[in-house]
Amino acid sequence: MDWIRQCRTIVSGVAVMALFALSAGPAQAQAWPQRGPIKLVAVFPPGGSVDQVARILAPVLQQRLGQAVVVDNKGGASGSIGTAAVATSPPDGYTYAVVFDTHGVNPSLIPALPYDTAKDLTAVALIGTGAMVVTTVATSPLRTFADVVAAAKPGGKGVTYGSIGSGSLGHLAMTLLAKSSQLDLVHVPYKGGGPLMNDALAGHVQTAVGSVFLSKPHIDSGRLRALAVTTSKRSASLPDVPTLAESGFAGFDAPAWWAVLAPAKTPPEIVKRMNEELNAALKTPEVAAKLAAQGIATSDVTPAAAQAFIERQIDTWATVVKANGIKADQ
Numbered sequence: 001m002d003w004i005r006q007c008r009t010i011v012s013g014v015a016v017m018a019l020f021a022l023s024a025g026p027a028q029a030q031a032w033p034q035r036g037p038i039k040l041v042a043v044f045p046p047g048g049s050v051d052q053v054a055r056i057l058a059p060v061l062q063q064r065l066g067q068a069v070v071v072d073n074k075g076g077a078s079g080s081i082g083t084a085a086v087a088t089s090p091p092d093g094y095t096y097a098v099v100f101d102t103h104g105v106n107p108s109l110i111p112a113l114p115y116d117t118a119k120d121l122t123a124v125a126l127i128g129t130g131a132m133v134v135t136t137v138a139t140s141p142l143r144t145f146a147d148v149v150a151a152a153k154p155g156g157k158g159v160t161y162g163s164i165g166s167g168s169l170g171h172l173a174m175t176l177l178a179k180s181s182q183l184d185l186v187h188v189p190y191k192g193g194g195p196l197m198n199d200a201l202a203g204h205v206q207t208a209v210g211s212v213f214l215s216k217p218h219i220d221s222g223r224l225r226a227l228a229v230t231t232s233k234r235s236a237s238l239p240d241v242p243t244l245a246e247s248g249f250a251g252f253d254a255p256a257w258w259a260v261l262a263p264a265k266t267p268p269e270i271v272k273r274m275n276e277e278l279n280a281a282l283k284t285p286e287v288a289a290k291l292a293a294q295g296i297a298t299s300d301v302t303p304a305a306a307q308a309f310i311e312r313q314i315d316t317w318a319t320v321v322k323a324n325g326i327k328a329d330q
Contacts, residue, residue, distance in 0.1 A: 032093045032270050036068035039095045040260075043082030043103075045075035048193070049213040049294055053127055053258050054098040056290045060281040078102040078167065078328070080110055083261070087115035091263035093270035096124060101169045101257045104313030108321040109167040109328050117314065121261045123306035124271055125278040126299040128291060129255040131229035132170050133215050133238060134161070137203040138225050145228040145247040148207060149183065158184035162196045162205040165189050167328045170209035172320045173230050173254035177244065179324065200224060211256045212237050212295025230254040237295045257313070258296065259306060275303050 038061070042054040054071045062069040074082030079102045086097035107117045115121065136142045142151070142159075152159045163170035166189040178185040188205050190196040193214040200208035201223055208215070208224075212235055218224040219238070226241040232253035234243055244252040260278060262271055281287050282298040291298055301309070320326070 032267075032273065033065050033067045035094075037070045037094075038062075038065065038067055040069065040071050041082045041086050041095065041097045042071055042073045043075065043079035043097055043099050044073070046073050049211060049256075049296075050079070050098055050100045050258065052213070052294055053291065053296070056287055057098075057127075057278065057281055060284060060287055061277060064277050064281065077110065078106055078165070080106050080113060080115075083121070084114040086261065087120040087263060089263050091265035091267075093262070093266055093274065095263065096274070097121070097261040098127075099259050099261055101255075101313065102167075103259070103261075104257075104310060105167055105169060105172065105317045105321065107314055108318035109326065118311075120264050122264050122266060122271060123303050123310055124260040124262050125275045125303065126301050126306040126309055127258040127260060127278070127282065128296040128298040129231070129257045130295040130297060131212055131231040131235040131238070132173065132209055132254065132256055133212055133219070133229050133235070133241065134174075134207055134209050134227045134244075135200060135215050135219065135224040136207045136227060137201060138223055139203065140206065140225065142206065142227065143225075145242070145244065148227060149181070149248065152178070152183040152185050154182060154184065156184065158186055159206050160186045160188050161207040161209055162188045162190055162200060163209050164193050164196055164214075165191060167321070167326055169254065169256060169317070170230075172317050172326070174209055175324050175326065176254070176320050177249060177252065181249065216295060235295060236292065236297065257309075259310060271303050275306075 040054045040058055042051045044050040051073060058069045058071050074085050079099055083097050086095055089095040106113060142148055148159050151157055161174055171187055174185055193210055196208055199205050216237055219226050226238055228244045228247050229235050229241050230244055232245055279300045288298055
């Protein structure tokens with residue numbers, strides 16, 4: 001009888017261990033976060049919209065999660081350096097990337113990207129979307145986007161437009177617009193928003209395309225004139241500025257966007273919890289107001305919906321990049 005009792009004891013012990021192993025993952029995820037800091041890697045340098053988004057969210061998340069939340073800027077290569085750092089981080093729920101719309105362009109634009117966008121990362125939340133705005137210096141004879149179209153039609157003089165760089169979403173959006181309507185729009189790439197705005201304000205480039213975050217201060221000061229926004233709906237930040245769809249380009253929609261990503265193998269329970277905390281943070285009046293001031297309309301979607309949105313962006317802009325032979329160093 002003793003050996004029977006011993007066998008029962010061993011079997012019971014094995015069963016308990018098996019149950020513990022099965023429940024350890026979810027239990028660990030439910031206990032998250034157990035420590036700090038939780039790191040938000042802003043994949044662009046300080047001062048830009050990605051940095052601003054991360055710094056607006058960090059204190060609210062810290063309060064909600066009860067752990068330190070810090071912002072770590074890792075800029076370079078259109079956000080791919082910081083994104084690579086997150087892709088190779090431990091998938092434990094303590095490191096996230098705050099990315100910009102360049103994340104949807106980089107897979108088709110940058111050869112030998114140091115991570116697999118589809119396999120190494122997972123979407124946590126879509127922070128929001130925002131319009132890009134086409135502007136011209138206030139003294140320009142281009143009063144409306146219809147004037148740009150007239151000047152850029154075949155046989156006309158053509159129109160130059162500046163963007164924050166080759167392969168930027170502004171560059172791709174204007175390329176798509178030009179090709180679909182046979183317009184002579186000549187791209188002038190700049191190394192970032194600062195140089196672009198300097199030349200736009202000086203009238204050295206006829207038009208500029210950039211985020212509301214970048215352009216609105218100069219529109220508000222009266223030094224730049226807003227001609228059109230690139231989203232399908234008017235921007236709440238620029239309600240009097242027509243969309244490109246209203247300007248004769250039906251269905252045109254090219255939003256800037258911001259999202260939070262995690263390493264691909266982060267437990268789903270942690271991704272879900274972080275998504276819920278981010279969405280709750282976005283609904284707070286203070287955060288919503290600050291992001292609205294940056295020209296960002298906040299989102300409230302699941303990780304799956306955020307992932308689907310990003311995948312659609314990747315597919316859309318890959319087609320434009322390949323069809324027009326766009327290179328990062330053009």
